Amino acid sequence: MSRLLVLPLAGPLLVAGLLVAAPRRRTAHRMAGLATTAGVLALAVVLLATTRDGTVLAERVGGWHPLVAIGFAADAFGALMVTVCAVAVLACLTTAATDGTDGDPLFVPLVLVLSAGAYGAFLTADLFNLFVLVEVMLVPSYVLIALGAGAARLGAARVYVAVNLLASTILLAGVGLVYGATGTVRFGALAAAARTSPTVAVAAGVVLLALAVKSAVVPWHDWLPRTYPEAAPVVLALFSGLLTKVGLYALIRVFAVVFDGDPAYHWVIAAAALLSMVVGVLGALGENTMRRVLAFHMVSQIGYVLLGLALFTAASLAAAIFYLVQYILVKTALFLCAAAVHAGHRTDRLDRLGGLAGAHPLLALAFAAAALSLAGLPPFSGFVAKFLLLRAAGGGGHWVAFAVAVGVSLLTLASMLKIWSAVFWGEPPGPAAASRLPAGVALPAFGLAVLSLLLGPVAQPLLGLADTAAAGLLDPGAYLRAVTGR
Amino acid sequence: MTAAVAVGVLVATAVHLLLQRGQLRVILGFVLLGHAVNVLLLSAGGLRRRTPAFDGVGEEVVDPLPQAFALTAIVISFGITLYLLGLLRADGPAGDDGEPAGEDESADDRSAGEPAGDGDGR
Numbered sequence: 001m002s003r004l005l006v007l008p009l010a011g012p013l014l015v016a017g018l019l020v021a022a023p024r025r026r027t028a029h030r031m032a033g034l035a036t037t038a039g040v041l042a043l044a045v046v047l048l049a050t051t052r053d054g055t056v057l058a059e060r061v062g063g064w065h066p067l068v069a070i071g072f073a074a075d076a077f078g079a080l081m082v083t084v085c086a087v088a089v090l091a092c093l094t095t096a097a098t099d100g101t102d103g104d105p106l107f108v109p110l111v112l113v114l115s116a117g118a119y120g121a122f123l124t125a126d127l128f129n130l131f132v133l134v135e136v137m138l139v140p141s142y143v144l145i146a147l148g149a150g151a152a153r154l155g156a157a158r159v160y161v162a163v164n165l166l167a168s169t170i171l172l173a174g175v176g177l178v179y180g181a182t183g184t185v186r187f188g189a190l191a192a193a194a195r196t197s198p199t200v201a202v203a204a205g206v207v208l209l210a211l212a213v214k215s216a217v218v219p220w221h222d223w224l225p226r227t228y229p230e231a232a233p234v235v236l237a238l239f240s241g242l243l244t245k246v247g248l249y250a251l252i253r254v255f256a257v258v259f260d261g262d263p264a265y266h267w268v269i270a271a272a273a274l275l276s277m278v279v280g281v282l283g284a285l286g287e288n289t290m291r292r293v294l295a296f297h298m299v300s301q302i303g304y305v306l307l308g309l310a311l312f313t314a315a316s317l318a319a320a321i322f323y324l325v326q327y328i329l330v331k332t333a334l335f336l337c338a339a340a341v342h343a344g345h346r347t348d349r350l351d352r353l354g355g356l357a358g359a360h361p362l363l364a365l366a367f368a369a370a371a372l373s374l375a376g377l378p379p380f381s382g383f384v385a386k387f388l389l390l391r392a393a394g395g396g397g398h399w400v401a402f403a404v405a406v407g408v409s410l411l412t413l414a415s416m417l418k419i420w421s422a423v424f425w426g427e428p429p430g431p432a433a434a435s436r437l438p439a440g441v442a443l444p445a446f447g448l449a450v451l452s453l454l455l456g457p458v459a460q461p462l463l464g465l466a467d468t469a470a471a472g473l474l475d476p477g478a479y480l481r482a483v484t485g486r
Numbered sequence: 487m488t489a490a491v492a493v494g495v496l497v498a499t500a501v502h503l504l505l506q507r508g509q510l511r512v513i514l515g516f517v518l519l520g521h522a523v524n525v526l527l528l529s530a531g532g533l534r535r536r537t538p539a540f541d542g543v544g545e546e547v548v549d550p551l552p553q554a555f556a557l558t559a560i561v562i563s564f565g566i567t568l569y570l571l572g573l574l575r576a577d578g579p580a581g582d583d584g585e586p587a588g589e590d591e592s593a594d595d596r597s598a599g600e601p602a603g604d605g606d607g608r
Contacts, residue, residue, distance in 0.1 A: 068551065128555055135562050142569055146576075157573060158509065165516055165566060166504075172559055173523045179552060180530030 001050065002059040005072040008040045008082055008119035009133070016112040023105035033093050033108040040119060041086035047079040054468050056482035058125065066485055071186060073125040073483045077321060077469035081122040081249055084325045087451070088241030088332040089115045091444035092234055095336050098441040099343035101234040104147055110140040111238060118242045122249060125483040127175050127185040127207065127258075130250055134171070134214070138164055141243060145231045156230030163223040167213035174206030178258075187253075188484035191476060192260035204258045208251060215247030217306065218276040221299045225283060228298075229291040233339030233348070236291060240298055241332040248302060248324060252309050252317075256473040257480075261312045270310035274404050276303030281411040290338040290348040290419055294331070297374065297415065300408060301327050304389060307401055311392055317470035319388035322462060326373070326381035326455055333370035333448035337363060340445060341423065344437035350422035357424040363442035364424045369449035371416035373456075376409045381455035384463075489529040496522035513570045520563035524556045 015036045019029050050057060051074055060069035074082075093111060096102040117137025124130050142164070146157035179185050181199045194201040216224035224244070228236055259265065280300025287293045305327070308320020340363050341356065342348045357364040373380035376387075386409060393402045455462055472479055496518050503515030531552030539550035 128558075132558060132562070139562075139565065139569070142566070146573065154573065154576060161566075161570060161573065162504075162512060162516075165570075166519075169516070169519050169523055173526055176523065176527040176530045176552070176555065179527075179555070 002057040002072075004043060004047070005057060005059045005074055005123055006061060007043055008086075008123065009072075009116050011039060012036050012112040012116035012119075016109040016116070019109045019112070020106070026103070026105075029105070029108040030093075030097050030102060033102075033112060034090065034097075036112060037086055037090045037093060037115065040115070041083065041090060044079060044083040044086050044119075047074050048076070048083050048465070050074075051076045051079045052465060052468060054472060054478060056472070056478050058482035058485065060485070066186070066188075067184075070129060071125040071188075071483055072120075072123045073187075073479065074123055075469065075472045075479050075482075076465055077249075077253075077472060078122045080321065080325060080465055080469060081245070082119050084328050085115065085118055085122070085242055085245070087448070088328055089238065091332055091336060091448050092238040092241065094444040095237070095339055095441060096234045098438050098443075099234065099339060100438070101232055106143065107147065110144050110147075113137075114140040114144070114238070115242065118246050121246045125187050127178060127187065127190070127254075131168070131171050131175050134246060134250070135168060137243065137246060138168065141239060144235045144238075145227065147235065148232055153230045156227040159223055160227040163227075164214065167210045170213070171207060171210035174203060174208075174210055177203035177206055186483065187257050188480050190258045191480050192258075194259045195262045201259070201262075204254065207254060207258075211247050211251045211254065212272065215244045215251060215302055216299055217272050217302060218279045218299065219272075221276065221279065221302075224299060225287075225292060225295045228295045229289065233291065233335070233342045236295075237332050237335035237339055240294075240335050241328050244298065244302060245324065245328055248305055251306075252320070252473065255309060256317075257476050260476075261474070263312070266310050266312060269306055270398075270401065273303045273306035273310050274401060276300065276306065277404055277408045278303075281408045281415065284415045285411070288350050290341060290350065290423065291335070293350075293415055293419060294334050294338060297412060298331065300412065301331065301374070303408075304386070304405065307405065308389055308392065311396055311398065311401075312474075313392060313396060314467070314470050314474055315395060316389070316392035317473050318463070318466040319385065319392050321469050322388055322459075322466040323385040325462060325466070326385050326452060329448050329455075330370050330373045330380075330382060330452050333366060333445045333452065334374065336445035336448070337367040337370065337442070340437055340441040343441050348423075350419065352429055353423045354426040355424070355428040359428075360437055360442065362446055363437065366442055366446040366449040367424065368420065369453055370445070371420065372413075373449075373452045375413035375416050377413070379453070379456040381452045381459065381462075384456055384459045489525055489533055493522045493525050493529075496525065509574050513567065513574065516570070517563070517567055520559065520567075524559055527552050527556045527559065 015032055019032055056073060056075045058073040060066060060071050102108055114137050117133050120133035121130055124133055142161045145160050146154055175185060181203045182190060182193055184190060194204045213220040228239060277300050280296050284293045284296035287296060305320050305324050308316045308323060338348050345353060373382035376382045390402055390405055500515045500518035500522060503511045531549035535546050535548045537546040537548060539548050
């Protein structure tokens with residue numbers, strides 16, 4: 001069973017290599033990309049079913065000595081992230097097939113390598129391999145963001161590559177410092193190391209700093225709204241689903257394992273979380289295209305997940321994990337809606353669009369559902385997520401955090417209403433805007449929105465998983481026993 | 487101490503270059519920064535022990551793991567440097583930096599194919 005842990009990483013990499021060798025077969029690319037991702041999804045569901053009761057699967061590749069072996073481990077948290085990311089990749093690949101983004105012979109292989117890096121990062125049990133897999137994920141993203149290059153896109157690619165390269169270098173330096181201080185980079189041997197030794201705390205702090213830059217946490221958020229909206233719309237949806245989420249996952253994992261949730265640092269994380277929420281939502285108010293508004297909201301939503309980490313109780317961690325999972329679905333749906341609008345109109349500027357609700361009811365429904373879920377209205381999954389988070393904050397007496405979270409939700413709703421009224425409501429701005437969307441382009445976004453709607457009233461299975469995952473983070477004993485092989 | 491000074495000088499020069507305007511200087515800055523981190527990785531394993539790994543036993547045998555880290559890091563930064571040069575080529579006026587024409591395509595290919603090979607670096 002645990003042998004399978006290598007497949008989400010190895011499978012897509014292998015297929016990507018084969019596809020690069022046959023660049024002209026567009027249909028084969030499309031089918032292979034979808035089939036591989038569907039395969040990973042099926043595997044992830046199996047992993048999820050196995051880890052649901054708190055079991056942790058661990059594998060050392062090739063059976064080498066634990067000191068040098070490449071270790072993988074799956075607990076409920078990791079398996080859940082792989083599952084939801086595979087869903088997001090599947091939706092993005094389907095949309096790319098309908099709007100023609102996958103016409104570039106490198107598109108599908110790059111997406112597969114990127115997703116393989118993300119799955120690997122969720123399953124690795126080693127700080128250095130975490131760095132390598134984050135790089136495996138980022139290198140294709142460097143190429144994807146510049147794909148179909150225009151001047152603006154190249155400029156954005158330069159900023160994007162520079163910021164992420166700097167963050168990666170800092171991450172590597174942090175890993176090196178951790179090795180220098182402890183003589184190991186395996187999670188199993190690093191448990192609570194930062195809590196007992198200030199030297200390790202500084203070294204692991206450098207790692208956390210680099211991960212925070214990659215997750216676009218305020219005050220290191222500025223690169224994200226500046227660069228993401230310049231990428232191709234479907235690529236942007238893919239980035240929103242995977243890239244910063246891997247950073248968040250790694251932040252949560254490293255803080256839970258290496259720092260053992262040390263209360264001395266909770267206020268730092270809480271401050272960054274609240275700042276991210278407020279800065280992100282305020283930045284979105286001044287923007288004038290769908291993608292820019294949504295990109296600023298990413299910063300704001302990252303704050304919510306971090307707030308769950310900052311409180312570090314069973315309830316708040318479960319809320320953070322639930323939030324993260326449903327947020328990947330919702331955000332990808334929103335960006336795919338923007339991609340569909342862009343595919344039909346060649347623009348997503350709010351002042352050049354209007355009246356799409358009448359012409360494209362399916363797209364409008366998908367956007368409305370996902371937007372309401374993002375704002376946290378019942379009966380969508382976003383409501384459950386925010387309710388859990390607010391209950392955790394209120395239960396701990398953190399009323400400032402509670403108030404900020406509620407206020408930011410209201411501003412999020414205002415921002416979503418702004419997009420709704422400009423793009424979907426009202427009159428089309430001119431006869432030229434007689435809109436035609438490629439057939440079926442809104443379906444993947446609609447599917448994700450339905451999933452988000454389902455996770456509201458039928459939240460219990462995901463809640464159970466989030467509780468198991470949070471318990472595993474709060475008491476990493478089972479995880480550590482599995483990865484150290486004892 | 488020597489390693490600390492080397493890392494310090496490399497990082498200082500790299501930061502100076504990163505803060506310049508020219509794209510090529512930024513790329514060179516990243517190259518130097520990568521070198522600094524590699525020296526840091528090697529010194530994390532201890533620089534006193536000099537006997538090559540797998541070539542005998544005892545106190546003096548060097549720790550092979552940081553060397554493997556540095557090797558992987560070198561491979562990754564090499565690929566990314568090529569990609570950055572490709573971006574520079576796609577962006578700037580032709581022939582500005584003496585890069586041969588058509589370089590950006592192959593740089594894309596290499597960076598895309600790179601990760602598949604990175605697993606072996608460890």
